[in-house]
Amino acid sequence: MSRRQSLLKQLGIKYPILQSPMAGVSTPEMAQSVTNAGGLGAIPLSTINFLQPDSIAKTEWLMENFFNGLTSSTNHHASTPVNFNFFSHTVEQPPTPDEVNNWKSMYAKLGIPTTTFNQISTFENGNVSFNEFCADGEATRRIRDILEAYKPAIISFHFGIPKLPQELLTQLEKNNNSNTLIFVTATSIAEVERIVSSEYTIHGIILQGYEAGGHRGNFAHSSKYDENMPSLTLLQRTLAYFSGSPTRPYLVVAGGIMDSNDIKVFLQAGADAVQLGTAFLASQESTTMKFFSNVNQPKLAAQATVMVDAVSGKPARAVRTQFINEVIQHSSTVGPLPPYGYAYGAYKKLKGLNVDTSLDLGFYLAGMNYYRLDRELCSTKQVMEKLISGLE
Ligand SMILES: Cc1cc2nc3c(=O)[nH]c(=O)nc-3n(C[C@H](O)[C@H](O)[C@H](O)COP(=O)(O)O)c2cc1C
Secondary structure, eight states: OOHHHHHHHHHTOSSSEEEOOOTTTOOHHHHHHHHHTTSBEEEEOTTSOTTSTHHHHHHHHHHHHHHTTOOSOOTTSSSEEEEEEEEOOOOOOOOOHHHHHHHHHHHHHTTOOGGGGGGOOOOOOSSOOHHHHHTOHHHHHHHHHHHHHHOEEEEEEESSOOOOOHHHHHHHHHHHTTOOEEEEEESSHHHHHHHHTOSSOOOEEEEEOTTOSEEOOOOSSOGGGOOOOOHHHHHHHHHHHHTTOSOOOEEEEESSOOSHHHHHHHHHTTOSEEEESGGGTTSTTSTTHHHHHHSOHHHHHHSOEEEEOTTTSSOEEEEOOHHHHHHHHHHTTSOOOOOTTHHHHHHHHHHHTTOOOSSOOOOOBOOGGGGGOOTTOOSHHHHHHHHHHHHO
């Protein structure tokens, strides 16, 4: 059996197509449509704070929506064909008063009325790291409970390899009879090396190329000294790194893959599967559908994406709108901004206030190839049908 067939069998899916978990953008309905079509849907759990008791209810709500209307039979397979995604970055400290002031100065330079900041009196961490959960007994138990209840086919980590406590490893081993595989994102060979020398087995790697939309999952090098490999080079280099070794983790490539021809290129080059995010952004199950289905098509090709860290606190590829241009311009003039999680939380609060400004404050995460979005495809189901028909 080929590596690809073995992966499909373990995940209980028909096609080597994974939907990118997209926190705040993908929905349980999107995940359900991808799984129903024979791929693997994803549920991002990174915005849920498992230090809090309501985290279980929030997860249950997402899963109710995922299961409601799921036609793909999960009975014959012990695990649920879904990917639970977490963020495992270094634990961040709350921002200093200077960082908070710099953040306010930056948004004031963008024309946000300073009175608005009275409504953002506290900076809370909007993305608590999985590592923080692992250091807390209650949070660990809550995560163990959801892993036990739902037995996801994959549990995946972005921004690093978490130090998993024994309690979770034991649960995942129990789940292993039902195939919960552990995946971690890598953007470089240094990260691939760390993954294979991890103290527990990591079954698969999401190879995230530089084209990819959303946050870059790098953890070995800072962005400044990163090789910034595109998806195909990253795959080829990783295969070369493993050549001659009897075993290797599953390799799933993510970044810039928009249609079935792209998928074929990566499968032929040796990927076990592919992961697509941007391809789903104009569908009705995406929370940013309005933006991506309304922009003028010729303009779309001309409008760049850019890797920007000043909105969330970590590098992320987003459409270079007027808002992003101004953020880039003013962030360099104000000094250090709050760390990831805190900066992102404050930005989301600000955006939620619907401030009176001529700027669209949307932070439209998207991959470099977003200009190729097929806006005739209005639903995730249609996107999947087109991808699959091109493969068969
Ligand atoms: C809107 C958006 C949000 C994303 N959010 C996440 C996330 O929550 N977790 C994650 O592991 N990756 C996230 N990513 C990155 C994807 O996993 C993947 O690397 C990317 O979608 C692949 O590139 P593509 O968008 O060009 O297909 C996100 C990507 C996008 C476009």
